[in-house]
Amino acid sequence: GDWPRAAARCVVPRLRKHSVYDARVQETCYDGYSTAFDSPFSGLADRQAETLVTFAATTPHSMYSVSEEVGPYQIALRWTPGDANDCLFTIWLVEIKAVDTDYTRNDWLPATECDSRLYRDKDFCTITQLDSGYAGPEAHLRSNATYAARVTEICETYTSVYDPPGGARERAAYLDSPTYYLPTQYWPRTTVPVPVDPVENLHVVRRCTDEEMAAQIMEQVCLDHRSFELRWEAPADSKDCRFRYWWLEVR
Numbered sequence: 001g002d003w004p005r006a007a008a009r010c011v012v013p014r015l016r017k018h019s020v021y022d023a024r025v026q027e028t029c030y031d032g033y034s035t036a037f038d039s040p041f042s043g044l045a046d047r048q049a050e051t052l053v054t055f056a057a058t059t060p061h062s063m064y065s066v067s068e069e070v071g072p073y074q075i076a077l078r079w080t081p082g083d084a085n086d087c088l089f090t091i092w093l094v095e096i097k098a099v100d101t102d103y104t105r106n107d108w109l110p111a112t113e114c115d116s117r118l119y120r121d122k123d124f125c126t127i128t129q130l131d132s133g134y135a136g137p138e139a140h141l142r143s144n145a146t147y148a149a150r151v152t153e154i155c156e157t158y159t160s161v162y163d164p165p166g167g168a169r170e171r172a173a174y175l176d177s178p179t180y181y182l183p184t185q186y187w188p189r190t191t192v193p194v195p196v197d198p199v200e201n202l203h204v205v206r207r208c209t210d211e212e213m214a215a216q217i218m219e220q221v222c223l224d225h226r227s228f229e230l231r232w233e234a235p236a237d238s239k240d241c242r243f244r245y246w247w248l249e250v251r
Contacts, residue, residue, distance in 0.1 A: 021049040057153045057177035058082030060092075065188035066124070072143035072193035072240045074128045077114070079151050079180070081123055087175040088156035089120040096127065096147045099187065108150065143240070146189045153177035193240035202232040
């Protein structure tokens, strides 16, 4: 290393856990490309360099549902982190599943809104959708439904001098915390939604004229003499309605 001669120490990083190593050191000198003036190596006796056993993160605990944040399509969870020990924090893996409906097929699905990839002390999140593998209505939480929840602290990959450059590395799963399961009596339940009010000012705009019919000027409305145009006003407050489409019936 490039440091003062008086700094006769070195910390060797990125080694494997709980392993024994040989080590040796020599003093090198500047003399062109010659190594004639370098000292002989001095080695350790009986392989005395040993790395320690690593300790996994301990179990997060005290998870509960924040009732003030519960709505028809969302729940909020808070928990207390355990001790990180030798875990290099990556994310909080929070998973939930519906327990009184089969729309999630009873699978544990990650709530990606709880990842908190940058901050280990971010121990709160509001969940509105799940990582279901596709963008669709099944990814959103259902109203009036109960959810089980669990949380795990996920640890970063430890690199090692034995890892091939640019090669795949195994994640340090042995340092992940045990999974904490929210007790049954604390399972959160989404609320019953408040329905939207009826539309207002439903009216017929006008009938199609014979000239428009002949010229097909209003092709989308005036397809034939049995057509008419309707318009209405949506309520200003949609309440808990998640708009899907307008449904129109005539008789």
